[in-house]
Amino acid sequence: MQVRGELAAVLTVTKLTKVYRGRKPVTAVDNLTFELGRGEILGLLGPNGAGKTTTIQMLLSTLKPTTGRIEYFGKSLAQDRESILALVGYASAYSKLPSHLAVEENLDVFGRLYGMPGHARKERTKELLTRFGVWDLRRRTMAGLSAGQTTRVMLAKAFLARPRVALLDEPTASLDPDIAHEVRDFVRAQRDEAGASILYTSHNMDEVAEVCDRVLFLDRGKIAAVGTPEELAASAASTRMQFTVEQGLDHLIHSAEAWSLDVTVERQTVEVEIDEHHIAAFLQELARKAVTYTRISVFKPTLEDYFIMLARRSNGNAGGEEDPAASSTPSAGNGRALGS
Numbered sequence: 581m582q583v584r585g586e587l588a589a590v591l592t593v594t595k596l597t598k599v600y601r602g603r604k605p606v607t608a609v610d611n612l613t614f615e616l617g618r619g620e621i622l623g624l625l626g627p628n629g630a631g632k633t634t635t636i637q638m639l640l641s642t643l644k645p646t647t648g649r650i651e652y653f654g655k656s657l658a659q660d661r662e663s664i665l666a667l668v669g670y671a672s673a674y675s676k677l678p679s680h681l682a683v684e685e686n687l688d689v690f691g692r693l694y695g696m697p698g699h700a701r702k703e704r705t706k707e708l709l710t711r712f713g714v715w716d717l718r719r720r721t722m723a724g725l726s727a728g729q730t731t732r733v734m735l736a737k738a739f740l741a742r743p744r745v746a747l748l749d750e751p752t753a754s755l756d757p758d759i760a761h762e763v764r765d766f767v768r769a770q771r772d773e774a775g776a777s778i779l780y781t782s783h784n785m786d787e788v789a790e791v792c793d794r795v796l797f798l799d800r801g802k803i804a805a806v807g808t809p810e811e812l813a814a815s816a817a818s819t820r821m822q823f824t825v826e827q828g829l830d831h832l833i834h835s836a837e838a839w840s841l842d843v844t845v846e847r848q849t850v851e852v853e854i855d856e857h858h859i860a861a862f863l864q865e866l867a868r869k870a871v872t873y874t875r876i877s878v879f880k881p882t883l884e885d886y887f888i889m890l891a892r893r894s895n896g897n898a899g900g901e902e903d904p905a906a907s908s909t910p911s912a913g914n915g916r917a918l919g920s
Contacts, residue, residue: 588617588618589615589616589617589618590616590617590618590652590653590744590745590777591615591616591639591650591651591652591745591777591779592615592649592650592651593612593613593614593615593635593639593648593649593650593651594613594648594649594650594651595611595612595613595647595648595649596609596611596612596613596635596638596645596647596648596649596650597609597610597611597612597645597646597647597648598631598634598638598643598645598646598801599646607801608631608634608801609631609634609635609638609645609801610631610800610801610802611648611802612631612635612648612798612801612802612803613803614796614803614806616745616777616779617777618775618777619771619772619775619776619777620771620777620778620793620794621767621768621771621777621778621780621791621792621793622777622778622779622780622792622793622794622795622796623780623781623782623788623791623792623794623795623796623809624636624779624780624781624796624798625781625782625788625795625796625797625798625887626797626798626799626804626890627799627887627890627891629800630797630798630799630800630801631798631800631801632749632781632798633749634801635798636670636672636747636749636779636781638650639657639747639779640665640668640670640747641657641658641661641665652664652667652668652745653667653744666694666695666741667743667744667745668743668744668745668746668747669737669738669739669740669741669743669745669746669747670738670746670747670748670749671731671734671735671737671738671746671747671748671749671751672734672748672749672750673727673731673734673749673750673751673753673754674749674750675734675749676722676730677722677730677733677734677737678722679721679722679723680721680722680723681721681722682718682719682720682721682722683709683714683717683718683719683720683721683722683725683733684705684709684718684719686722686733686737687701687705687709687733687736687737687740688701688705690737690740690741691704691705691740691741694740694741696740696741701740704740704741704742705718705736705740708735708736708739708740709733709736711736711762711766712732712733712735712736712759712762712763712766713732713759713762714729714732714733714736717729726754727753727754728754728755728756728759730754731751731752731753731754731755732755732759732763735748735751735763735766739770742774742776743776744775744776744777745776745777745778745779746770746776746777746778746779747778747779748767748778748779748780748781749781750781750782750783751763751767751780751782752764752782752784752787760787764787764790764791767780767791768791780792785882785883785884785887786882786883786884788809788883789809789810789813789882789883792809793808794806794807794808795807795808795809795812795883797812797886797887797890799890799893804890805886805890809883812883812886813880813881813882813883813885813886814856814881815886816881816885816886816888816889817853817881817885817886817889818842818853818854818855818856818881819853819854819855819856819859819878819879819880819881820851820852820853820854820878820879821851821852821854821859821862821876821877821878821879822849822850822851822875822876822877822878822879823849823850823851823852823873823875823876824848824849824873824874824875824876825848825849825850825871825872825873825874826848826872826873826874827870827871827872828866828869828870828871828872829845829848829850829871831866831869831870831871832850832866832869832871833845833850835862835865835866835869835871836850836852839854839858839862841853841854841862856880859878
């Protein structure tokens with residue numbers, strides 16, 4: 581599988597499967613195989629219950645796979661867990677830090693776990709908390725923070741030790757638009773300036789299209805599609821053109837029908853679905869037929885169109901299961917699981 585810019589993979593997942601045993605076994609992740617390239621931001625998306633949370637927990641070694649293999653930097657996670665997780669950061673809008681500790685105390689604990697010297701811990705803590713706008717809250721306990729403030733502290737924790745790989749689960753959840761914009765800029769900077777590789781989940785499709793180099797869609801634990809945001813969006817829908825017609829309404833409609841385009845008419849407004857590559861030729865034909873319009877709008881297909889298409893297809897198929905791991909998150913106190 582190709583990775584961004586043909587760069588070497590820093591994370592390789594091979595035939596990863598997780599089955600929850602019980603009276604009715606649930607396969608949350610089913611034979612998953614993918615790679616994350618060095619300096620790549622890979623979106624991991626899918627409807628609720630698709631297996632995203634279970635996958636991330638297995639990548640953090642807080643959940644044991646039923647079968648399959650996870651390798652970071654060419655090393656097996658099962659065999660070199662401690663050395664690998666020292667290079668992996670993790671943030672989730674759904675996990676918590678000890679509520680009775682202050683923000684700076686929590687980050688100091690994690691800095692120690694990562695083996696960071698005292699001065700480095702303090703400098704990096706100030707740098708990140710300032711960057712995320714919560715430096716003034718450093719002495720406040722986690723219990724006293726809002727959801728958005730907690731999310732920003734979790735992001736600071738994820739990048740505290742300058743990880744080579746970061747797993748980010750809904751990193752902008754609960755954030756105001758201006759702060760979310762800052763976080764997206766920060767994430768891209770970690771890729772471009774620090775060479776970090778990032779696995780990124782979000783329900784904000786515009787955000788994913790803006791940030792991610794590639795997107796991997798999960799559906800009932802399996803890979804449903806993988807590609808760039810543009811490729812997947814284009815596969816879901818055609819470009820729509822909307823005209824407010826001043827003269828030549830009938831000519832426009834007849835041209836659209838001759839081109840076998842889907843056309844919708846409401847008074848003087850006409851909307852057609854068309855392949856993006858045919859737009860110029862279609863407009864030239866309208867000009868030859870003296871069709872004039874006061875307004876034209878072009879709506880390109882989006883990643884959200886693809887997500888909706890996938891969700892509808894998934895809901896239309898019987899047998900979908902919830903992701904059993906979605907109700908739990910890796911514990912901050914899980915031994916040497918530094919990524920958690």
